[in-house]
Amino acid sequence: MENYQGVFIFGEWTGSEIHEVTYELLNEGRRLADELNVPLGVIFLGPEEALSQAKELIFYGADIVLAALYPELSSFKDDLYAQIVAHIIQEKKPEVMLFPATSMGQAVAPRVAGLLKLGLTAHCIAFEIRQEDRALIQIRPSFGEEIMARITSRTKPQMATVRPGVFPAAKKDETRTGEFIKYEVPEKLRQSAIEIVEKRPSDKPEVDITRAQVIVAGGRGLGSKELFGKLFELAELLDGAVGATRPVCHLGWASEDHMIGVSGVNVSPKLYIGFGISGALHHMVGLQGVDTLVAVNIDKEAPLMKRADIAVQADVKEVLPLFIKKLKKLKSQKEDD
Ligand SMILES: Cc1cc2nc3c(=O)[nH]c(=O)nc-3n(C[C@H](O)[C@H](O)[C@H](O)COP(=O)(O)OP(=O)(O)OC[C@H]3O[C@@H](n4cnc5c(N)ncnc54)[C@H](O)[C@@H]3O)c2cc1C
Helix, strand or coil, X not given: CXXXXXXXXXXXXXXXXXXXXXXXXXXXXXXXXXXXXXXXEEEEEECHHHHHHHHHHHHHCCCEEEEEECHHHCCCCHHHHHHHHHHHHHHHCCCEEEEECCHHHHHHHHHHHHHHCCCCEEEECEEEEECCCCEEEEEEECCCCCCEEEECCCCCCEEEEECXXXXXXXXXXXXXXXXXXXXXXXXHHHCCCCCCCCCCCCCCCCCCHHHCCEEEEEXXXXXXXXXXXXXXXXXXXXXXXXXXCHHHHHCCCCCHHHEECCCCECCCCCEEEEECCCCCHHHHHHHCCCCEEEEEECCCCCHHHHHCCEEEECXXXXXXXXXXXXXXXXXXXXXXX
């Protein structure tokens, strides 16, 4: 068996800066590298302009940064990125390789897995090291059932994609030192079959609930699109954002930008209030970063009620309009003072 060593992450370049998720991967990668007692490396691809930012990854926990910086890497091309990452992995042989589950990460990781004939676990939310054989336990919600799957790889490096927003970002420490290597990529690997004909700015998502400090979320228990709409009023009063479960997005009560959970986004507000939400695992996975969780449900046995810091057993049809009324009154009193 060949000797694989080190924990590597994929550092993502957005076109103007390093993607935030890179710092989350650095944080978790550092923890895993320390547990395995190996260095933490970053594979970074981008244009020459990214040089100074790529060097700074050392301040965020990397021991080695392998940066391939070429003009042809200024725009993301699936085949080009995948063949270069695969080449570096083959040469450096890390035992663990983590990619972000962003659009770019989700395009590169399976192509690398295909090129190198490796396994890949998608959308992980936690990792553990099994010390006896150094195996990486890759944890993610299972596809259909209410269970967390614990997955190990049969191939090396053990590769996984990581959901953005799950791990805290690494903090900058300018006293850290490490090795920055400008990686030479052979000419033939810098050829792509993709030609970019035109670039248009993508429509920004309607809302970004991942950064909201207050989230009022609604589920099927709200019973109608009309009552769900009241959440927007409440969110405005609380200076927050609206979250939703998957079924209500599919019912057309909210756009998918509002969806929290496995198929949606992870959120980390100080306050989350869930109205008429049962708290299925697929939804709860997105709530790991919540500080204070409030649930309103007629069923006190609902999982979200059990997980809540404050569980309100009540009918949302009564509570939600009442809550809005009360807040409006409090606000106008405050303005009068
Ligand atoms: C592969 C896969 C991926 C998924 N991904 C996601 C995901 O990312 N996000 C997600 O949210 N779901 C996801 N789901 C769906 C998930 O499993 C649940 O079905 C869903 O979260 C339940 O949504 P809900 O809480 O709105 O509805 P329900 O489970 O139907 O819950 C409604 C709740 O409202 C309460 N209620 C009813 N009437 C009232 C009332 N008048 N007042 C107060 N409470 C009331 C009920 O007691 C109940 O607890 C996924 C499922 C699969 C299979």
